[in-house]
Amino acid sequence: MTLESVRLSRRAFVFGISAAAGGLALRAASPSALTSPVARETSTRISEITAWIVIEPDDTTVIRVARSEMGQGNFTTLPMLVAEELECDWSRVRAEYVEAGENLARDHVWGDMVTAASISIRGSQSYLRKAGAQARQMLLDEAAARWRVPSPECSARDSIITHAKTRRTIRYGQIAAAAARRPVPPEVSLKPPERWRLIGKPIPRLDVADKSLGRPIYASDVRLPGMLFASVSACPALGGRLVSFDGAKVMGMPGVRYVLAVEGTAVAVLADSWWQANRARLQLPIVWDFGKARELTTDHLRETFRAGLDAADVAIGRRMGDVKAALGEAVTLVHADYEVPYLAHTTMEPQTCTAHVTPGHAEIWAPTQNGEGTLLNVAKVLQLDPGQVVVHKHHLGGGFGRRGLAQDWARMAALIAQQVDRPVKMIWTRDEDVRHDYYRPMVLARQSAGFDRDGNLTGWRVRVCGSSILVGLSPDRLKDGQDIEMMNAFLEEDMAYAVPNFEVGYVMRNTTIPVGFWRGVNHSQNGFFRESFIDELAHHRGRDPYEFRRGLLAKSPRSLAVLDAAARRANWGHAGPSVYQGIALVECYNSVTAQVIELSVSAAGDIKVHRVVCATDAGYLVNPRIVESQMEGAVVYGLGAALYNEITVQQGQVQQSNFNDYRALRMNEMPRVEFVDASSGNRYTQEWGGVGEPGTPPLAPAIANAVFAATGQRIRSLPFARHLRAPRDA
Amino acid sequence: MVEFTVNGAVRQVSEEPDTPLLWYLRDGLGLTGTRFGCGAGLCGCCTVHLHGRAVRSCLLRVGDLNGAIITTIEALGTGGLHPLQQAWIDLEVPQCGYCQSGQLMQAAALLEQLSNPSDADIDAAMSGNICRCGTYPRIRAAIKRAAAQRNAVPNTP
Numbered sequence: 001m002t003l004e005s006v007r008l009s010r011r012a013f014v015f016g017i018s019a020a021a022g023g024l025a026l027r028a029a030s031p032s033a034l035t036s037p038v039a040r041e042t043s044t045r046i047s048e049i050t051a052w053i054v055i056e057p058d059d060t061t062v063i064r065v066a067r068s069e070m071g072q073g074n075f076t077t078l079p080m081l082v083a084e085e086l087e088c089d090w091s092r093v094r095a096e097y098v099e100a101g102e103n104l105a106r107d108h109v110w111g112d113m114v115t116a117a118s119i120s121i122r123g124s125q126s127y128l129r130k131a132g133a134q135a136r137q138m139l140l141d142e143a144a145a146r147w148r149v150p151s152p153e154c155s156a157r158d159s160i161i162t163h164a165k166t167r168r169t170i171r172y173g174q175i176a177a178a179a180a181r182r183p184v185p186p187e188v189s190l191k192p193p194e195r196w197r198l199i200g201k202p203i204p205r206l207d208v209a210d211k212s213l214g215r216p217i218y219a220s221d222v223r224l225p226g227m228l229f230a231s232v233s234a235c236p237a238l239g240g241r242l243v244s245f246d247g248a249k250v251m252g253m254p255g256v257r258y259v260l261a262v263e264g265t266a267v268a269v270l271a272d273s274w275w276q277a278n279r280a281r282l283q284l285p286i287v288w289d290f291g292k293a294r295e296l297t298t299d300h301l302r303e304t305f306r307a308g309l310d311a312a313d314v315a316i317g318r319r320m321g322d323v324k325a326a327l328g329e330a331v332t333l334v335h336a337d338y339e340v341p342y343l344a345h346t347t348m349e350p351q352t353c354t355a356h357v358t359p360g361h362a363e364i365w366a367p368t369q370n371g372e373g374t375l376l377n378v379a380k381v382l383q384l385d386p387g388q389v390v391v392h393k394h395h396l397g398g399g400f401g402r403r404g405l406a407q408d409w410a411r412m413a414a415l416i417a418q419q420v421d422r423p424v425k426m427i428w429t430r431d432e433d434v435r436h437d438y439y440r441p442m443v444l445a446r447q448s449a450g451f452d453r454d455g456n457l458t459g460w461r462v463r464v465c466g467s468s469i470l471v472g473l474s475p476d477r478l479k480d481g482q483d484i485e486m487m488n489a490f491l492e493e494d495m496a497y498a499v500p501n502f503e504v505g506y507v508m509r510n511t512t513i514p515v516g517f518w519r520g521v522n523h524s525q526n527g528f529f530r531e532s533f534i535d536e537l538a539h540h541r542g543r544d545p546y547e548f549r550r551g552l553l554a555k556s557p558r559s560l561a562v563l564d565a566a567a568r569r570a571n572w573g574h575a576g577p578s579v580y581q582g583i584a585l586v587e588c589y590n591s592v593t594a595q596v597i598e599l600s601v602s603a604a605g606d607i608k609v610h611r612v613v614c615a616t617d618a619g620y621l622v623n624p625r626i627v628e629s630q631m632e633g634a635v636v637y638g639l640g641a642a643l644y645n646e647i648t649v650q651q652g653q654v655q656q657s658n659f660n661d662y663r664a665l666r667m668n669e670m671p672r673v674e675f676v677d678a679s680s681g682n683r684y685t686q687e688w689g690g691v692g693e694p695g696t697p698p699l700a701p702a703i704a705n706a707v708f709a710a711t712g713q714r715i716r717s718l719p720f721a722r723h724l725r726a727p728r729d730a
Numbered sequence: 731m732v733e734f735t736v737n738g739a740v741r742q743v744s745e746e747p748d749t750p751l752l753w754y755l756r757d758g759l760g761l762t763g764t765r766f767g768c769g770a771g772l773c774g775c776c777t778v779h780l781h782g783r784a785v786r787s788c789l790l791r792v793g794d795l796n797g798a799i800i801t802t803i804e805a806l807g808t809g810g811l812h813p814l815q816q817a818w819i820d821l822e823v824p825q826c827g828y829c830q831s832g833q834l835m836q837a838a839a840l841l842e843q844l845s846n847p848s849d850a851d852i853d854a855a856m857s858g859n860i861c862r863c864g865t866y867p868r869i870r871a872a873i874k875r876a877a878a879q880r881n882a883v884p885n886t887p
Contacts, residue, residue: 071826071863204822211827212818213811214763214803218828221762229757254746273745275753348767348775348828348862397765397828398862430768629825633864659772659860668853670866 047176049135050184051109052082052128055176059159061088066098067124068115068369069207070399071633072692073626076205080622081125084198085132085190088172089159095206097393100371104386115369116404116517118589118690121622125688133188135179142179143170193620193681202625207395219367219394220352220427227354228257230416230426231278233286234266234436237652239293239512241265242286250280259284260419268416274427293512293652301442301511301649302339308465308507309337309446315508317487321501326459330450334540336533338447339717340525341646343440343518344654344662349397350433353413356423357382362389362414363423367396369404377407378414400637401517405473406438408514434662435654438473438516439647441466443486445529449537457537457552462490462504464526467515471508483508489526489697494587496556497534497549513649519637520696523588527697528642528704528718531584535705536714545705546572546583558617558684559585562592565678566615570596579610582706584698591618591689592678595698597671601710605724609639609669609703615676618689627691628675634695635673640665642700644721734798736761737805747793752776754792755802763803763831767860774859777832778802784839784855803831806838813880814838817872825863833859837873846877 048054054062063079075095083093098110111124136156143161144151147168154163159172172179193199210217235241245267247259255276260268267286271277327333354365355378362382368374368391375391378384396403403409413426428436443466450459468483477485483506488494490504518524538548546567553560563585566572575581578600585594598611614631621627644663648655656662704715707724715723732743736759745754750769755761755778764787767775771786778787779801806812811819814837824830833856840847840855847855852870861869 071824073825205824207827208819208822208824211824211830212815212834214806214831214834216762218762218765220766223760223762273749273753273757275749275757276746279748346862348773348826348860350766396826398826400862427766430770430773625822629822629864629868632867633825636864636866637862658768658770660770664773664860664862666857666860667866667869668857670864673867 047180049138049176049180050131051106052131053086053135055088055172057173057176059089059092059171059173061086061093061159061172062096063093064098064110065095066103066110066113067120068371068393068396068399070115070369070396070403072120072630073205073623074115074120075207076203077121077622077626078124078128079206080198080203081121081128082132084196085129086136087156087158090198090203092159093206098371100375100391100393101387101389103372104375113371114373114404115399116401117521118591118692118694122590122688122690129190130188133190134184137185137188138179138182139172139175141182142175146170146175199620199622200624203623205626217395218349218397219354219365220349220397220425222354222365222394222425224354224356224423227423227425228270228272228420229274229277230268230270230424231274231281232262232266232268232412232426232428232432233281233284234432235288235290236435237288237290237293238296238436238514238649238654240288240290240652242267243289244287246285250284253280253283256280258420260416262412262415266412268426270416270420270424274425278429290652296511296513296649296652298442298648298650302444304509305442305444305465308509309444309463311465311507313507314463314505315482315484317484317504317506318491319503320499323459323461323501323503326501327448327450327461329452330459331453332451332540334449334537336447336536336716338445338529338532340443340528341648341718342442342513343641343645344434344437344647344656345398345400345402345518346434346659346662346664347396347398347400347402350430351402351409351428352426353410354423354425355413355417357414357417358421360384360388362417364389364391364410364414365394366391366410367394367403368407368410369396369399369401370407373405373407374410377411381411382414382418400519401521402437404517406514406516408438430659431657434657437647438514440518440524441469441515443525445526447529447533449533451541455541457499459501460499462529463507464504464529465507465509467510467513468508469515469517469521471510472514473516482506486522487526488522488588489530489586494523495530496559496587497552498555499552512652519634520588520693523586523693523697524638524700527584527586528700531586531698531701532704532716535582535701535708539708544573549583549585558680559587559592561680562615562617562678563594565676566594566596566613569615569674569676570598570613572596580706580710582702582704582709584702584705586694586697588694588697589690590685590687591616591691591694593694593698595702597699597702597706599703599706599710601707601724607643607703607707607720607724609671611672611674612699613674613676614695615678616691616694617678617680618691618694619679619685620681620688621677621679621691624677630691631675631695632673634693635699636665636670638696638699639671639703642703642718642720644719646719646722732793732796734795734800736800737802743792745792747791749792750788751778751790751792751795751800752787755787761802761804765828765831767829767832773829774836775829775832777835777859779835779839782839782842784836803835806834812838813876814841814872817876817879821868821872821875823865823868823872825865829859829861830865833861833865833869837869840873841877841880845881847873
């Protein structure tokens with residue numbers, strides 16, 4: 001290792017510690033340490049074995065985490081993967097964030113920082129385990145050299161290396177500095193699953209104490225000397241512009257320091273406290289130009305998307321056989337149109353970001369699902385080189401897709417801070433948060449299916465229409481200008497049902513309403529379309545919906561096994577009196593999930609969900625206790641949305657604003673969630689599966705299917721509350 | 731000038747009287763463990779204790795609090811962890827954690843009123859506190875665990 005890289009390592013360490021679970025409270029309480037160049041030079045006792053691992057003389061083992069912790073357990077599970085191979089003493093492991101700028105400076109030595117698409121474990125498990133094994137080998141080699149014995153005769157466990165023949169031991173901390181100077185072995189072998197000691201165990205989370213004691217771990221908790229607070233108003237019409245504002249009207253109010261325009265689309269009021277800023281903002285006269293956004297209404301959008309279902313400018317995502325001929329020859333046909341509304345994310349922590357911009361430099365404190373994305377967005381909008389931007393990552397008060405590719409909040413904070421010479425903490429009100437989201441798109445679907453004389457499903461045609469997520473947020477992922485991902489859950493890799501003639505197509509209709517990634521992304525609405533329609537087909541044929549699915553999965557043992565696991569645990573077909581079951585299956589993020597839900601519908605039309613059985617095959621589970629909580633979370637998120645949530649638009653303005661009109665599921669509505677571990681290891685796939693999102697997509701269709709079982713009413717548009725509050729005979 | 735007690739310390743409050751207690755705590759005193767979620771008493775993130783009762787600090791104006799005794803998450807477990815905090819850690823309740831200060835303060839007030847709350851009691855007390863991550867089942871279990879430990883006779887093995 002060169003001197004230069006050693007110096008970089010130390011810098012990386014001190015940067016990264018800013019949001020470490022253990023060190024954070026201290027750091028946040030004395031924020032000057034975050035930026036002090038002196039602090040970077042003071043850590044001289046640190047040994048960076050590899051980029052991922054620092055071992056201190058007392059055996060404290062710091063494991064770097066590149067992805068973000070937003071509740072899904074990354075601060076525990078990702079270090080577990082490293083520690084599994086490192087053979088360190090887990091009780092001395094501390095997690096710390098990688099700083100995005102260091103990752104750029106060191107040529108992406110920590111890989112991808114994106115925390116989305118349920119990617120963290122499945123996307124990094126192989127190189128994290130390898131990093132642990134490499135470091136272990138370097139430590140073993142160092143010990144062997146000191147003892148003048150062959151390295152293979154030494155073994156490592158709990159941060160102690162043993163040479164059994166001579167009964168000698170040495171601690172990692174004693175030799176870490178020397179081991180760090182040894183070459184990194186390029187190839188190492190990884191333990192087979194049967195020898196894992198951490199992976200698969202319910203290792204306690206490393207972040208729960210901070211979160212149970214109210215410690216300042218979030219970006220919205222950051223306090224900096226001289227900091228101002230910002231409250232913002234963005235144009236209420238999505239796509240409209242700022243014309244003017246009368247800052248003089250509020251400049252005399254207590255604490256108010258600045259009233260600023262942001263990008264011609266928003267106004268920020270800066271004051272000595274957030275409340276002072278917000279109070280002034282509410283009294284600030286602002287003139288907006290809604291422009292063409294004024295024409296945007298939900299009803300009009302619905303008509304536009306409905307017309308798109310028959311349009312010719314369709315992108316085909318998957319085609320098997322000749323669906324037109326199959327439907328033409330079918331003896332019986334089933335047609336149905338479906339619809340889902342725009343949905344907001346409502347992370348518990350409203351959008352927030354703190355920024356300090358000085359000439360040629362920007363420092364950002366961010367709740368980001370994508371540290372590098374934050375850095376590059378800020379650099380671009382401030383016209384700085386990436387090397388001039390520092391991003392301090394903090395634990396997120398919820399992510400759900402809101403804080404990944406959509407970095408609008410980071411750009412806004414940077415542009416505000418650029419206009420003043422002090423650090424600025426921007427916090428959106430909940431109203432702003434609900435009304436300026438990157439919403440899950442409103443999507444309409446039209447499906448047709450045909451059966452032959454023998455009752456076999458011979459043809460299935462799917463059309464979906466709505467606004468593309470990728471066009472706005474990730475145009476690099478478009479294929480020939482088309483967003484194939486809008487058809488997820490119907491594509492080859494994520495639909496296992498065997499149908500001889502099948503076609504799915506997407507018609508893109510984009511508007512100025514921002515759309516984005518929402519837990520489960522396109523699988524969430526398409527899972528609802530697909531699994532509700534499959535249920536319709538089963539009932540059309542007079543078949544049990546579970547058995548009907550089994551018939552289509554004869555050549556898909558992985559999906560079949562998960563479906564069976566859910567049905568078995570739920571004792572499918574044997575719900576109690578006045579309790580009705582619904583089933584759904586969705587394949588996504590290389591995992592397979594099936595849910596059976598049990599519910600009752602009251603005479604007034606209220607749905608009460610009693611129980612959700614959730615069976616998942618994610619290949620391997622790193623921490624089953626965390627997976628269990630991810631599934632409970634996926635159920636809460638999906639259930640609240642399916643029952644209550646819709647974002648509607650009038651004259652370009654979102655009509656919802658807070659938890660009164662955009663409800664979240666509450667304690668008294670929480671069903672019992674039973675997680676069934678249907679892990680298949682590497683039997684069907686060498687890739688591991690994700691667990692953050694797969695629990696959400698099956699929820700809405702499983703409810704719709706149970707509601708049909710309970711009432712005979714087939715609900716084809718969400719949310720359910722819109723339908724079930726109506727009189728039953730209407 | 732308004733004067734009230736926060737976590738045992740008497741504070742003379744010079745902020746404008748309509749300042750919500752939440753923002754006085756966070757920006758004025760640096761007690762950031764109390765968190766902002768909705769600003770309208772709808773989510774419970776900002777729950778603190780006023781004379782031992784759970785209240786939404788975003789709805790209380792500092793000008794109305796003369797003589798009040800306020801406790802925040804930072805002082806919930808005086809002289810160590812509150813039994814609820816220990817149960818929260820033992821059962822690994824938090825996910826993102828942002829709502830958990832409010833959940834804990836709400837639950838602590840519940841246990842002061844009902845030493846052995848039923849499921850219905852927990853629903854009634856806790857349903858005003860939103861969690862978007864889905865920690866409700868573990869919150870329920872942790873409340874029961876803390877209640878059981880508090881109610882256990884100290885010299886029982």
